[in-house]
Amino acid sequence: LPAIRAQIWTLIQAAKLDHDLGLEDRPEDEGFDDFIMHLDGWLCEIKDVQIRDGLHVLGNPPAGNDRVNLVLAVLRARQIWGGTASLPGLREALGLDESAATRTAADTIEEQARALVQAMDDADWDPSAAASVAAGLPDAVADILTFAATEVVPRMAATTDELAHAVHALNGGFVPAGPSGSPLRGLVNVLPTGRNFYSVDPKAVPSKLAWETGQALAESLLTRYRTDNGDWPTSVGLSLWGTSAMRTAGDDIAEAFALLGIRPVWDDASRRVTGLEPIPYDELGRPRIDVTLRISGFFRDAFPHTIGLLDDAVRLAASLDEPAEQNYVRAHTQADLAEHGDER
Incomplete structure (x- = not known):
């Protein structure tokens, strides 16, 4: 056990996690198990963090792996505005009970969801590919992937409007209005960004x-x-x-x-x-x-x-x-x- 603790501490130092956690020295053996629990929580926070690739560059839409990660994050939530009707979250459609899920179950479903989103990205987000990508899965999964292809990804692609609208505003032009909020909270209609956003309806x-x-x-x-x-x-x-x-x-x-x-x-x-x-x-x-x-x-x-x-x-x-x-x-x-x- 002391040898395993030594290996863990070596890996922590190699990843610079000791700096993140504000540690100068290795924890004592009697407190090492509690430290491992704290480290586990910190790693879970890192795994689930949404801002992991630096700040957004004005006018640059996400592409490649960044787009897959962002679409996956958007689809986790139930969609209040789902184009024509509300939609469940992708993980929910795959059978995950968010309120009672274990970490293992959540990770398994998350991997399945990522594979589906990656397959749609490989198909260049062709809406007609949703049925084949989601073959054998509940109908809601295909509906969600179609929604992503027809609404989420096109709205992300319109991020280029940020620069165009900024320049237009500086020239005294009109900038279209749009709602505000987090697209990760089932509010994909706040996209595309670059609009003159207004707050939520208080009522x-x-x-x-x-x-x-x-x-x-x-x-x-x-x-x-x-x-x-x-x-x-x-x-x-x-x-x-x-x-x-x-x-x-x-x-x-x-x-x-x-x-x-x-x-x-x-x-x-x-x-x-x-x-x-x-x-x-x-x-x-x-x-x-x-x-x-x-x-x-x-x-x-x-x-x-x-x-x-x-x-x-x-x-x-x-x-x-x-x-x-x-x-x-x-x-x-x-x-x-x-x-x-x-x-x-």
Whole structure:
């Protein structure tokens, strides 16, 4: 075992990982196993990082392996805007349950997904090749590859517009407008870049994809708390930032709704949040958690409608006729009402 540790440390030094981790000397033997766990987490972060090939060069579309990596990253997420209909993520279509996946299962599916994207790249992204590349796989896989060939890759190729539009703007010309956000969050319609981007529609926050992410964040937080403390938390504090809400379309806002056990209702045509509904206790399977929010000044100014929704969600949770052990929001509201005599 000491010999293996010595070999591991030699490889770490060869890869300069000791510099990345801020280590000057090899960890002592009694703490080496904990160090290996820390190193494993660091390597996983490196594996999953999206910015690994340097900064973007204005007007240069991705090509070759860079294009394969970027398309693969885009297709991991469910596509809110999938051309004609929403689409599942490629890994989901291949059978991966993201919420319960082991690292081995995720890596296996990731390799399969990469092989499919590479095959489409080898076929020069001919949409007609999708059926043969995805032969023997679920129909959704071919649909996703077709979507990549007809929407994702052409939009990436239009990155050359960045220079053309920049020069046109400097000449006093009109630059077409377009949405903003991360294309890795199921928002491929933000491509091509080089447009005069506008922020998210505040009334469409949180998005349906953000709601799914927010639910997962809430459940992860609660699971960890129960593991550490043996019970549910009665209240949770969250910080909401305007730039984060714009980038993710409201992951953290959705997390607050999920903790409260309140579900947004969307209009399918506009994708705007039109109302709220309580998740039945039997479906929720846990108490409603009281949430205290700290918001930034920018969030206050940019998302007043969302602040109103959050207030409505708390009031809705507090109004439900549920016992205190099932609804901590109502329990705290009733306690405050008894102490202060009003609902302010």
